[in-house]
Amino acid sequence: MHTRSRTRYRWAALALALAVSATMAPLSPATAAPATLLSQDKVVTASSTENPDYLGARAAFDGNTATRWASAATDLQWIQVDLGESSQLSEIVLTWEAAYGKAFTVQASEDGATWTTLATVTNGTGGEQTLGVDGHGRYVRLALTARGTGYGYSLWEVQVFGTAGGQPVDPDPPVTPGQCGTANAALGKVATASSTENSGTPASSAVDANAATRWSSQFSDGQWWQVDLGAPTAICGVDLTWEASYGKDFRVQTSLDGVTWTTATTVTDGTGGKQSLDVAATGRYVRLDLTRRANGYGYSLWEVAVRTGDGTPTGPQLPGGGDLGPNVHVFTPSTPTATIQASLDEAFTAQEENQFGPRRDQFLFAPGTYDVNANIGFNTSISGLGRNPDDVTIRGGIWVDAGWFDGNATQNFWRSAENMAIEPLGGEARWAVSQAAPFRRMHVKGSLNLAPSSYGWASGGFIADSVVDGTVGSYSQQQWFTRDSTLGKWEGSVWNMVFSGVNGSPVPNFPNPSHTVLPTTPVIAEKPYLYLDGSNYAVFVPSVRTNARGTTWAGGSTPGTSIPISQFYVAKPGVTGDTINQALAQGLNLLFTPGVYHLDKTINVTRANTVVLGLGYATIVPEGGVTAMKVADVGGVKIAALLFDAGTTKSPFLLQVGTPGSHISHAANPTSIHDVFARVGGAVAGKVDTAIQINSDDTIVDHIWSWRGDHGAGIGWDVNTSDYGFVVNGDRVSAYGLFVEHFQKYNTLWNGNGGRTVFYQNELPYDVPSQAAYQNGSTRGYAAYKVADTVTSHEAWGLGAYTYFSTDPTIVLDNGFEVPITPGVRMHNLLTVSLGGNGTVQHVINGTGGPAQGTATIPSYVSSYQ
Numbered sequence: 001m002h003t004r005s006r007t008r009y010r011w012a013a014l015a016l017a018l019a020v021s022a023t024m025a026p027l028s029p030a031t032a033a034p035a036t037l038l039s040q041d042k043v044v045t046a047s048s049t050e051n052p053d054y055l056g057a058r059a060a061f062d063g064n065t066a067t068r069w070a071s072a073a074t075d076l077q078w079i080q081v082d083l084g085e086s087s088q089l090s091e092i093v094l095t096w097e098a099a100y101g102k103a104f105t106v107q108a109s110e111d112g113a114t115w116t117t118l119a120t121v122t123n124g125t126g127g128e129q130t131l132g133v134d135g136h137g138r139y140v141r142l143a144l145t146a147r148g149t150g151y152g153y154s155l156w157e158v159q160v161f162g163t164a165g166g167q168p169v170d171p172d173p174p175v176t177p178g179q180c181g182t183a184n185a186a187l188g189k190v191a192t193a194s195s196t197e198n199s200g201t202p203a204s205s206a207v208d209a210n211a212a213t214r215w216s217s218q219f220s221d222g223q224w225w226q227v228d229l230g231a232p233t234a235i236c237g238v239d240l241t242w243e244a245s246y247g248k249d250f251r252v253q254t255s256l257d258g259v260t261w262t263t264a265t266t267v268t269d270g271t272g273g274k275q276s277l278d279v280a281a282t283g284r285y286v287r288l289d290l291t292r293r294a295n296g297y298g299y300s301l302w303e304v305a306v307r308t309g310d311g312t313p314t315g316p317q318l319p320g321g322g323d324l325g326p327n328v329h330v331f332t333p334s335t336p337t338a339t340i341q342a343s344l345d346e347a348f349t350a351q352e353e354n355q356f357g358p359r360r361d362q363f364l365f366a367p368g369t370y371d372v373n374a375n376i377g378f379n380t381s382i383s384g385l386g387r388n389p390d391d392v393t394i395r396g397g398i399w400v401d402a403g404w405f406d407g408n409a410t411q412n413f414w415r416s417a418e419n420m421a422i423e424p425l426g427g428e429a430r431w432a433v434s435q436a437a438p439f440r441r442m443h444v445k446g447s448l449n450l451a452p453s454s455y456g457w458a459s460g461g462f463i464a465d466s467v468v469d470g471t472v473g474s475y476s477q478q479q480w481f482t483r484d485s486t487l488g489k490w491e492g493s494v495w496n497m498v499f500s501g502v503n504g505s506p507v508p509n510f511p512n513p514s515h516t517v518l519p520t521t522p523v524i525a526e527k528p529y530l531y532l533d534g535s536n537y538a539v540f541v542p543s544v545r546t547n548a549r550g551t552t553w554a555g556g557s558t559p560g561t562s563i564p565i566s567q568f569y570v571a572k573p574g575v576t577g578d579t580i581n582q583a584l585a586q587g588l589n590l591l592f593t594p595g596v597y598h599l600d601k602t603i604n605v606t607r608a609n610t611v612v613l614g615l616g617y618a619t620i621v622p623e624g625g626v627t628a629m630k631v632a633d634v635g636g637v638k639i640a641a642l643l644f645d646a647g648t649t650k651s652p653f654l655l656q657v658g659t660p661g662s663h664i665s666h667a668a669n670p671t672s673i674h675d676v677f678a679r680v681g682g683a684v685a686g687k688v689d690t691a692i693q694i695n696s697d698d699t700i701v702d703h704i705w706s707w708r709g710d711h712g713a714g715i716g717w718d719v720n721t722s723d724y725g726f727v728v729n730g731d732r733v734s735a736y737g738l739f740v741e742h743f744q745k746y747n748t749l750w751n752g753n754g755g756r757t758v759f760y761q762n763e764l765p766y767d768v769p770s771q772a773a774y775q776n777g778s779t780r781g782y783a784a785y786k787v788a789d790t791v792t793s794h795e796a797w798g799l800g801a802y803t804y805f806s807t808d809p810t811i812v813l814d815n816g817f818e819v820p821i822t823p824g825v826r827m828h829n830l831l832t833v834s835l836g837g838n839g840t841v842q843h844v845i846n847g848t849g850g851p852a853q854g855t856a857t858i859p860s861y862v863s864s865y866q
Contacts, residue, residue: 035090039081039140039160045559046079047546048072050152060155068097071144071152074546076523076667079153080141081160086110089118089140091161092131097154100126103146105668108137112561117260124148143668180236180278184209184305186227186286193217193225197298206304214243217290217298221661225299226287229306232256235264235286237307238277243300246272249292251632251659254283261287263606263632266659269652270294280585291661318583320566321537327360327594327616330385333368344374351377353404355413356683356712360594362616365420366532367391373425374398376415379594379617381641384420385532387540388553389443389467392420399430400437407454410434411711414617414643416675417442419529427470434459435705435739435761436643436677440527441553442466447488451475459761462703462737465526465551479800481703481737481759484521484548495831495859498759498798500736501549510829511861516798518758520547523734525700526558527640527674528613530591537565539591539613541638544670544700563589563611571618577601584610592618592642603629608669609636617643625649633658633696635669643677646686648714650721654678654688658696658730665697667732672700679707680722685714690724691743694733697752701735708742710766717744717767717807728752742766745776746786753793760785760799764813764839766806774811780842781813793824800831800859803852805839816852817845819865826866831859 046057050070060069193203205213264279384392402409447470474492487504493513499505526542569583573595594616644654678691706725784801801816816832837855
């Protein structure tokens, strides 16, 4: 890393004009008169430091203009100060060194978890910068998104002015279900729009109560219409009366200032006519963000009505917290060892071979040491409840083997181990798994064998944020992905072993041995996890890291934010979709206890920073053809440890993240999904168009398995139908550990720009009945991983695609991978394999490499394509 001198020339303090996109509130006498410097010598943290010896974060808040903070040389960084108490904020003064921030936001928070934007700078020029703000918070953060130079960010001083103490004004008070009025709060109010078709169709015609007048837009998709209600209002519904030219896809948004918008509800595949939408939001401004038209004309609305509620509850409010239900087994050091062992053994006996049954189990161990042996079967999770892995130690072992399947581990799915240390009996633990079996935040005080004891085949796997003191042996594993961990040694390579940010990884080589090695992970957030905060449950949300290497807990406790269980609705099987959505509308997060949830309503996650966490392979089954879960295009949402299982009536999606066509930067607060698994068939004859769709920009995808079943119940080319396994429309989406298999068209289709994938494993569908059934125009078959022709930038490392066309082994796939030929698209270390000669892959990528064919099962490789 290049280190710059402390004596480097400091820019003169200049009053420079800045392009600031937020509305800067004038300082009122109440906020300006007693304003004092609140931030000096307070506790400061930052995302990174260029040189901790003299460029630490505290130097920006020490009152000394000869010292400074400097970050690592990447765009996504932050620095924040804890003022010690909630304060009214009036002014932020920044004194930049030469390495300034080009784009950033000033944010405030009462709890260090939920942030409100006070100001946004989009074209900064450095120097001394004074920003007037009007907000409240204990914590103040600069979320830095674009640098002005090739160095990091460098600040001589940050000063926060305001008044200490006082009660915060909640900028977005929770709206509780209550009496929803019928009066139109928008009637006669000021309305504006992105465009009008002509002077006879103004925006105001949609709020004039005249059924013969209307607003209509120009003839293009991206349009908006909004109304100013005049004051912040609790909004419970929006009624739309469309003319024939209606909106197919759109969002209803609210805002307190007309600048920062929150999505209240999202409509996809709208049908026009009279449309009544229930919402739960607060705002002065209501906007229709229109993204797709139903026909070739513009959008046309006869009338828009906004209904408001008085907030009086008509029913009981849902409580946060509560017990974790009968499928969660909690042990403490005082629990008799025989009791713990009996419980573990009973679950394993029931679950060793029970792939598709309804039973789900979560084992939780409070901090302490336990002398037990845990064999982990299907749909079972074992976790420590400590703040860090070494708080819980299992002396004996945690084991997964494949005796139930004649020593073949290729079906050892759906199980997990997390957040504990193992002292394995005999010095070696065994985790012989395939897909959907994460090994996270683990400390193995010995070695770890990833192969079955018979050394039969295995098709894993995933390790993250873990330490293995001894050797990790992959042996018969076909592929494996290890991220941000520390290993004593790695032994083994078959087809595709990928390491990102791993201390102790093997030397890069491809192929034979096939070791793809990235020194750091570009941008990542670890999965949220349940733990004990004293005697109470809480969920810890780790911070986003950039250029990560090694574990989050190497230097102490994992950095991040703790959320008490009282802020979660604890769901149990049998709950309705309406109840879950009520909990979300109240501002609660979601904790799904183990079990199977049959829901006939879409779970709508619309609030930024919402955490949705499952325990013990909690499984959501959409009924009646609904999408199981939709996430609005908001920042900071965490979806973790859930299995989405398609229902028998075809759904459009199992999980949809963000709104199609929307491109809002979430670089400062990305949404992330962790250990999310989609299943189509196996339990029932499931059907879905696209299993997982990612629309939000900057989303982090941290380990998924999207699987169209090849065995179990409800299996067949015309039975468990699904075209796409994983579709990315958002820009700058980062994916680590993608397992996508057996879908009937493109398993993975990437339409967004600036994306990256680190590790990809795929099998094409087994059950293709004929070449004609798998024809893609003049192309034979659908590539396992397709980057759309419109994409100009994309990069991927360590990708494998395998064929096993067992129904018709004569089928040919022209290309395992297809990407546009452009300098911004770069692919590294790719391979294709024909398993036992069941089908042929003619080329690895774009007519290059291959063919993969024949019973010898020898891969075809391409080490670089760009």
